[in-house]
Amino acid sequence: MTSFLKGHGTENDFVIIPDPANAVALPPSAVAALCDRRAGIGGDGLLHVVRSAAHPDAAHMAAEAEWFMDYRNGDGSIAEMCGNGVRVFARYLQHAGYVTTGDLAVATRGGVKHVHLDKEGLVTVSMGRAALPAGEVTVTVGDHTWPARHVDMGNPHAVAFVDDLAQAGPLYDPPPFAPASAYPQGVNVEFVVDRAPRHVAMRVHERGVGETRSCGTGACAVAVAAARRDGVDPAVTGSPVTYEIDLPGGRLSITERPDGQIEMTGPAVIVAEGVIDADWFASVETVNP
Numbered sequence: 001m002t003s004f005l006k007g008h009g010t011e012n013d014f015v016i017i018p019d020p021a022n023a024v025a026l027p028p029s030a031v032a033a034l035c036d037r038r039a040g041i042g043g044d045g046l047l048h049v050v051r052s053a054a055h056p057d058a059a060h061m062a063a064e065a066e067w068f069m070d071y072r073n074g075d076g077s078i079a080e081m082c083g084n085g086v087r088v089f090a091r092y093l094q095h096a097g098y099v100t101t102g103d104l105a106v107a108t109r110g111g112v113k114h115v116h117l118d119k120e121g122l123v124t125v126s127m128g129r130a131a132l133p134a135g136e137v138t139v140t141v142g143d144h145t146w147p148a149r150h151v152d153m154g155n156p157h158a159v160a161f162v163d164d165l166a167q168a169g170p171l172y173d174p175p176p177f178a179p180a181s182a183y184p185q186g187v188n189v190e191f192v193v194d195r196a197p198r199h200v201a202m203r204v205h206e207r208g209v210g211e212t213r214s215c216g217t218g219a220c221a222v223a224v225a226a227a228r229r230d231g232v233d234p235a236v237t238g239s240p241v242t243y244e245i246d247l248p249g250g251r252l253s254i255t256e257r258p259d260g261q262i263e264m265t266g267p268a269v270i271v272a273e274g275v276i277d278a279d280w281f282a283s284v285e286t287v288n289p
């Protein structure tokens with residue numbers, strides 16, 4: 001019997017598979033089937049909850065973090081990091097009784113992340129530092145082409161400042177970028193408009209998913225790109241800077257500290273739990289494993 005839960009962080013939604021011993025086979029075909037919104041449970045991605053010691057990608061982090069977030073995109077691909085996912089992952093650990101409010105460490109493919117569950121229901125994650133690789137890239141939608149800033153949050157982002165979020169169009173397909181060689185592993189693309197000083201709104205097309213209603217690493221990338229565009233670098237001023245980021249699914253607050261550490265705060269919600277039908281799961285587990 002394989003159980004699941006469903007959760008979301010600012011409407012970036014996830015199928016959660018609790019599997020402390022790493023005993024559940026999750027080939028890409030099974031992940032894609034579980035995340036399918038019509039024929040499966042539905043989600044932008046999947047959070048496989050495994051004890052670090054039981055997973056080959058995380059055993060080296062087991063002394064620091066008991067639990068490993070084995071994150072998958074909705075198409076079954078693996079990504080290095082998921083910011084909304086790690087908040088929902090921590091909320092699941094609390095829901096299941098493994099942790100209470102306070103601090104915990106979570107192993108991810110992007111390293112160990114430190115999470116704080118507060119008593120009001122918000123979750124703060126120390127996301128690490130952003131890298132801002134040099135180089136020019138442009139993103140095109142329809143008749144519009146914008147310069148975009150590379151920001152690496154453990155996973156790749158291209159951030160474009162636009163006049164109107166509607167210019168990004170329906171975002172059914174990944175927005176083309178140039179040079180085509182810029183992102184050999186694919187990229188998450190953010191479109192950003194200003195709302196007020198240190199307050200922006202964004203839409204995102206996620207690698208391996210499509211347009212989502214929120215992206216935590218994307219919001220961090222946008223906050224750093226907006227700060228640099230605004231001439232603000234906490235490493236230079238010695239003061240933290242906070243940007244409020246409005247997404248279609250809610251608001252995230254992103255603070256960059258003088259040492260470069262980026263903290264993301266937002267909600268994380270568990271909405272349902274149940275059991276996956278064994279025959280259906282066996283059929284999707286064995287397709288293109």
Ligand SMILES: N[C@@H](CCC[C@H](N)C(=O)O)C(=O)O
Binds near residue numbers: 045082085207208218
């Ligand atoms: N929604 C996530 C990001 C998930 C990974 C991304 N699609 C990628 O492939 O890099 C977030 O909240 O950060």
